[in-house]
Amino acid sequence: MVRAESRGVAGDEIRRHNLGAVLEHLHMTGPASRSDLVAATGLNRSTIADLVGQLTELGLVVEGPAPSASGPGRPSLVVSASPEGAAVLAVEIDVDSIAVATLGLGGHVFNRLRVDRPRGRFSPEETVQDVARLAAPLLSSLPDDRALVGIGVGMAGITRRPDGFVRLAPNLGWHDIPLGNMLAKALDVAVPVRVANEADLGALGEYRRSPRPGVRHLVYVSGEVGIGAGVIVDGAQLLGADGYAGEAGHTLINPEGVRCRCGATGCWETEAGEAALVRRIRSLKGKTGTALVEAVTARMAAGDEETQTGVADIGRWLGLGIGNLINIFNPDVIVLGGLYSDLYSYLEAAVVGGARSSALAAPFESASIIRGALGSDAPLVGAAELALADVFSDPARIAAG
Amino acid sequence: MVRAESRGVAGDEIRRHNLGAVLEHLHMTGPASRSDLVAATGLNRSTIADLVGQLTELGLVVEGPAPSASGPGRPSLVVSASPEGAAVLAVEIDVDSIAVATLGLGGHVFNRLRVDRPRGRFSPEETVQDVARLAAPLLSSLPDDRALVGIGVGMAGITRRPDGFVRLAPNLGWHDIPLGNMLAKALDVAVPVRVANEADLGALGEYRRSPRPGVRHLVYVSGEVGIGAGVIVDGAQLLGADGYAGEAGHTLINPEGVRCRCGATGCWETEAGEAALVRRIRSLKGKTGTALVEAVTARMAAGDEETQTGVADIGRWLGLGIGNLINIFNPDVIVLGGLYSDLYSYLEAAVVGGARSSALAAPFESASIIRGALGSDAPLVGAAELALADVFSDPARIAAG
DNA sequence: ATCATATGTTGGAGAAGGCAACAAAACCCG
DNA sequence: CGGGTTTTGTTGCCTTCTCCAACATATGAT
Numbered sequence: 117m118v119r120a121e122s123r124g125v126a127g128d129e130i131r132r133h134n135l136g137a138v139l140e141h142l143h144m145t146g147p148a149s150r151s152d153l154v155a156a157t158g159l160n161r162s163t164i165a166d167l168v169g170q171l172t173e174l175g176l177v178v179e180g181p182a183p184s185a186s187g188p189g190r191p192s193l194v195v196s197a198s199p200e201g202a203a204v205l206a207v208e209i210d211v212d213s214i215a216v217a218t219l220g221l222g223g224h225v226f227n228r229l230r231v232d233r234p235r236g237r238f239s240p241e242e243t244v245q246d247v248a249r250l251a252a253p254l255l256s257s258l259p260d261d262r263a264l265v266g267i268g269v270g271m272a273g274i275t276r277r278p279d280g281f282v283r284l285a286p287n288l289g290w291h292d293i294p295l296g297n298m299l300a301k302a303l304d305v306a307v308p309v310r311v312a313n314e315a316d317l318g319a320l321g322e323y324r325r326s327p328r329p330g331v332r333h334l335v336y337v338s339g340e341v342g343i344g345a346g347v348i349v350d351g352a353q354l355l356g357a358d359g360y361a362g363e364a365g366h367t368l369i370n371p372e373g374v375r376c377r378c379g380a381t382g383c384w385e386t387e388a389g390e391a392a393l394v395r396r397i398r399s400l401k402g403k404t405g406t407a408l409v410e411a412v413t414a415r416m417a418a419g420d421e422e423t424q425t426g427v428a429d430i431g432r433w434l435g436l437g438i439g440n441l442i443n444i445f446n447p448d449v450i451v452l453g454g455l456y457s458d459l460y461s462y463l464e465a466a467v468v469g470g471a472r473s474s475a476l477a478a479p480f481e482s483a484s485i486i487r488g489a490l491g492s493d494a495p496l497v498g499a500a501e502l503a504l505a506d507v508f509s510d511p512a513r514i515a516a517g
Numbered sequence: 518m519v520r521a522e523s524r525g526v527a528g529d530e531i532r533r534h535n536l537g538a539v540l541e542h543l544h545m546t547g548p549a550s551r552s553d554l555v556a557a558t559g560l561n562r563s564t565i566a567d568l569v570g571q572l573t574e575l576g577l578v579v580e581g582p583a584p585s586a587s588g589p590g591r592p593s594l595v596v597s598a599s600p601e602g603a604a605v606l607a608v609e610i611d612v613d614s615i616a617v618a619t620l621g622l623g624g625h626v627f628n629r630l631r632v633d634r635p636r637g638r639f640s641p642e643e644t645v646q647d648v649a650r651l652a653a654p655l656l657s658s659l660p661d662d663r664a665l666v667g668i669g670v671g672m673a674g675i676t677r678r679p680d681g682f683v684r685l686a687p688n689l690g691w692h693d694i695p696l697g698n699m700l701a702k703a704l705d706v707a708v709p710v711r712v713a714n715e716a717d718l719g720a721l722g723e724y725r726r727s728p729r730p731g732v733r734h735l736v737y738v739s740g741e742v743g744i745g746a747g748v749i750v751d752g753a754q755l756l757g758a759d760g761y762a763g764e765a766g767h768t769l770i771n772p773e774g775v776r777c778r779c780g781a782t783g784c785w786e787t788e789a790g791e792a793a794l795v796r797r798i799r800s801l802k803g804k805t806g807t808a809l810v811e812a813v814t815a816r817m818a819a820g821d822e823e824t825q826t827g828v829a830d831i832g833r834w835l836g837l838g839i840g841n842l843i844n845i846f847n848p849d850v851i852v853l854g855g856l857y858s859d860l861y862s863y864l865e866a867a868v869v870g871g872a873r874s875s876a877l878a879a880p881f882e883s884a885s886i887i888r889g890a891l892g893s894d895a896p897l898v899g900a901a902e903l904a905l906a907d908v909f910s911d912p913a914r915i916a917a918g
Numbered sequence: 919a920t921c922a923t924a925t926g927t928t929g930g931a932g933a934a935g936g937c938a939a940c941a942a943a944a945c946c947c948g
Numbered sequence: 949c950g951g952g953t954t955t956t957g958t959t960g961c962c963t964t965c966t967c968c969a970a971c972a973t974a975t976g977a978t
Contacts, residue, residue: 124535124558127935127964134525134965151925157525160967165926189924190974274879283879333758345845349750356847357734360880367841368875370772380875440768444746444845446757474769474781478675478684479761528933528966535935552956561936566957583944590955591943919978926973933966942957948950 134159136508138167139176142197143221143508144324149182149192168195176201176221176511199224202514203263204503205255207247207299208314208496209271211235211287211341212405214243216251218258219500221507223325227254228496235404240282240293248302255303265514266506267309268499269299270317272340277359280311286377287341310502314338315362315453316353317498318488319346322451324501326489333447336494337364337438339455341404342377343385346498347445365389369437388433390455396426409458416462431463435470442475442483453488453495460487535560537909539568540577543598544622544909545725550583550593569596577602577622577912600625603915604664605904606656608648608700609715609897610672612636612688612742613806615644617652619659620901622908624726628655629897636805641683641694649703656704666915667907668710669900670700671718673741678760681712687778688742711903715739716763716854717754718899719889720747723852725902727890734848737895738765738839740856742805743778744786747899748846766790770838789834791856797827810859817863832864836871843876843884854889854896861888 134157141156142148148156153164171177178198182191199220208215208230215230229250238246258264273285280296296309319336328334334348343365347354354361365385366378373382374395386392390408394400399422403411415423438450452460452467468485475483488494507514535558542557543549549557554565572578579599583592600621609616616631630651639647659665674686681697697710720737729735735749744766748755755762766786767779774783775796787793791809795801800823804812816824839851853861853868869886876884889895908915 124538124560124564124935125531126560127531127933130526130528130531130934131965137525149925154925159525159527161925162927162968163525163966166966187924188922188976190926192925349755350753352751354750354846356880357849357883358847358879360877360883361845361847363844363847363877363880366844366875366877368770368837371770371837372773378877436769436772443764443767444762445755446759446762446764448758474767476761476764476767476779478759479757479764482758482761525966528964531965532934550956555956562956563937563958564935567935588955589945589953591957593956922975922977924973924975927971929968929970931966931968934964936963937961939960940958942955944953944955946951946953948952 132510132512134163135167135170135511138164139171139197139221139511140508142177142195143223143504145327146222147194147196149194151192153195171195171511174201174511176507197222199226200259200263202265202504202507203258204265204500205251205267205303206496206499206503207251207267207269208499209243209247209269209288210314211272214246214250215496216247216254217496217500218254219497219504220263221504223497223500226258229254232406237289240290240295240298243288244295244298244302247299251303255305264305264307266307266503267299267303267305268317268501268503269295269309269311270314270495270499270502271295271311272314272342272344274360275311275313277310277312277355280309282311308503308506310499310505312499312502313344313346313359313362314340314495315344316346316355317496317502318344318453318494319348319362319451319498320353320501321490321494321496321498322453322488323348323351325497328449331448333445334449334451335438335441335445335447336451336453336488337434337441337456338453338494339388339390339434341390342366343389343437344454345441347447349445364437364441367437367440369433369440384433384437388430388437392433393426393430393455396429397423399423409455412459412462427459427462428466431466432470434463435467435472436474437470438467438485439471439474439480442471442479446479447483450483450485451488451494452486453490454492457488457491533911533913535564536568536571536912539565540572540598540622540912541909543578543596544624544905546728547623548595548597550595552593554596572596572912575602575912577908598623600627601660601664603666603905603908604659605666605901606652606668606704607897607900607904608652608668608670609900610644610648610670610689611715612673615647615651616897617648617655618897618901619655620898620905621664622905624898624901627659630655633807638690641691641696641699644689645696645699645703648700652704656706665706665708667708667904668700668704668706669718669902669904670696670710670712671715671896671900671903672696672712673715673743673745675761676712676714678711678713678756681710683712709904709907711900711906713900713903714745714747714760714763715741715896716745717747717756718897718903719745719854719895720749720852720899721754721902722891722895722897722899723854723889724749724752726898729850732849734846735850735852736839736842736846736848737852737854737889738835738842738857739854739895740789740791740835742791743767744790744838745855746842748848750846765838765842768838768841770834770841785834785838789831789838793834794827794831797830798824800824810856813860813863828860828863829867832867833871835864836868836873837875838871839868839886840872840875840881843872843880847880848884851884851886852889852895853887854891855893858889858892 345364376383746765777784
């Protein structure tokens with residue numbers, strides 16, 4: 117309600133919108149018959165026929181006969197998003213790994229590659245070269261060169277979306293890097309390069325590519341080096357005035373806590389982040405990332421007591437912070453990703469308990485706390501969605517361009 | 518970006534939207550020439566003429582000659598929202614007062630009435646009767662009976678918007694009250710009654726009826742009995758899955774803190790709310806609301822030391838929590854209302870200091886922390902906006918109905 | 919095989935905004 | 949004081965998009 121857009125809308129925008137709505141529906145919920153589309157959009161049969169016709173001409177969808185007839189009446193043609201119609205390159209630049217993937221409409225994954233890197237300081241130039249080397253074979257093996265419509269990049273840091281500028285990536289030691297431009301140059305492509313925060317993309321991925329009917333409000337909480345949060349409010353990403361929204365990892369939760377690398381004291385991530393886990397379980401000292409997860413899993417399986425109490429402790433703090441997010445956002449679902457996804461089975465009880473104790477009853481009951489369905493791929497999938505967004509906002513322009 | 522609406526849009530919706538956009542623009546930013554409207558909406562001159570013509574016929578706007586010519590060229594007619602075209606009744610049910618007002622398009626206040634009530638337990642029935650008694654003369658003195666298009670009600674509590682149902686109003690001892698229906702019956706009117714949370718309406722009022730160009734993200738923090746927050750994200754209210762969003766007063770900020778009436782320990786409002794102030798300054802014991810504000814003001818003026826440190830302490834906690842909200846929402850502006858508005862001059866330094874210490878530098882710099890421009894009227898103004906929203910979503914239907 | 923049912927197809931109608939040409943109302947300047 | 953310039957209101961026509969109704973088509977049921 118209460119729109120503050122005073123922008124007017126003309127006739128051609130409505131066509132763009134409807135074209136995009138049909139394509140997006142197919143992309144998000146999978147193949148659908150024309151009748152389904154009529155029901156989902158509320159548009160007329162003739163209009164759907166026209167829209168689907170145009171999308172077919174653009175090569176973005178394909179029509180086929182219904183797989184199996186179900187009831188009386190003429191069977192409706194089934195429309196599917198065509199992965200070859202629009203493909204994107206998704207890139208994830210992480211503290212200890214780099215991943216690239218090519219994906220098409222409908223979520224089809226053409227190819228994927230992830231390489232680990234030691235957790236160190238890589239320069240932006242090195243990193244861009246690495247990405248280019250990894251991505252080159254994936255791009256050249258795309259079914260059709262014309263198909264590439266955009267590049268999405270996720271990274272742990274503060275980014276400016278419009279021009280793909282990295283303001284600050286503390287774990288890589290980067291600041292003020294024109295990453296978008298650098299990547300476009302290194303990859304030698306003319307498509308737009310979108311750069312966004314990793315947790316935001318994790319939220320986007322989990323929201324748009326996991327079938328959770330009725331969910332419109334989602335909070336994604338990811339444990340990496342720190343804690344990142346991405347928020348979907350009524351189906352749209354929460355970005356804030358400058359795209360810095362979602363820095364829940366640096367909210368104060370314990371004034372008696374330890375000093376955070378951000379300079380403050382008692383931030384959520386100092387109590388529930390990776391460092392807190394290592395701090396509490398002395399035998400984990402020095403371990404990070406995958407090695408940390410493996411070590412914890414092994415010690416939990418062995419019934420190590422210090423690990424059990426440490427994990428429960430982290431879980432409780434994590435849950436307390438999640439309760440805060442539940443009070444603030446009243447989401448349908450809280451999705452745990454990254455470290456918390458890997459250790460979910462050990463954390464679950466403590467997290468739910470912590471959330472229950474800090475959240476109010478009403479919003480707590482509306483929110484389910486779950487492990488991410490995409491696992492560690494969520495940010496990569498989200499990066500693809502980010503790049504595909506242009507297609508849905510104007511299918512005709514992209515496919516023609 | 519990334520819309521998840523798969524709804525189609527037909528031709529008549531675009532007219533509704535444009536009609537509403539023009540009217541809303543006039544309502545929010547005041548009278549504008551036709552040329553201004555062309556620039557603001559991006560629509561064609563002929564279209565604006567047509568739209569303004571229809572709005573004039575509906576009685577929602579009036580056209581007049583330009584007040585004074587400014588440059589060369591034919592002067593453009595000035596269009597203004599007509600307060601008599603659509604009026605609403607705004608109601609605020611507070612812990613220690615009840616307010617009613619009639620307002621028209623453009624924000625014009627026809628009449629206003631506020632009566633204090635002792636802070637006690639009033640039954641819903643009594644309260645509805647009181648509201649009806651207060652509102653009756655205001656309604657009957659409206660310029661035209663047809664003009665009343667809706668009723669907006671704000672109250673401290675958890676409400677369900679669609680049907681004006683009050684789930685829980687702890688400070689009044691209410692739960693599960695069909696307030697919307699009761700008011701409609703008592704007032705004997707056929708217009709819709711919208712009920713919403715007071716802090717949400719404060720945010721709405723401050724956002725929509727204060728000229729702050731460029732602001733699209735606003736957080737309203739109001740100190741009443743507890744702390745309520747209302748959030749505007751990209752121009753729209755943050756409601757969450759069930760309308761419970763914004764319960765920032767019950768986020769955990771100090772695990773070593775005192776027990777909150779919500780059952781948890783260390784909630785923000787236990788550290789920075791009215792009760793915390795009284796707890797810290799013993800001489801204030803028993804005082805609440807206006808009396809409390811007056812007492813604090815008097816003691817501050819007298820240079821009372823306990824009061825000074827107490828107020829600074831509250832201000833710091835308030836600021837720490839505001840820093841959290843800045844990290845989470847990256848808003849353009851944080852607006853303080855209620856108690857915090859009244860005591861703003863004493864709180865400001867501590868609040869800004871606290872916020873700076875808990876917020877990250879980047880979002881902190883984007884956010885200005887200010888006192889509400891509407892003072893204690895913000896929720897009432899917001900209630901009017903809530904009731905008026907129907908007009909903007911379909912001007913023709915309302916004015917015709 | 920025929921009927922009922924649901925869907926695709928086609929042509930025309932209606933609504934909305936854009937466009938271009940013209941008329942009108944101001945200012946500017948000699 | 950009058951013509952030129954500039955900006956805006958007005959009017960009629962055009963394009964685009966969706967909707968509607970009638971008809972054709974493809975399946976299941978009897």
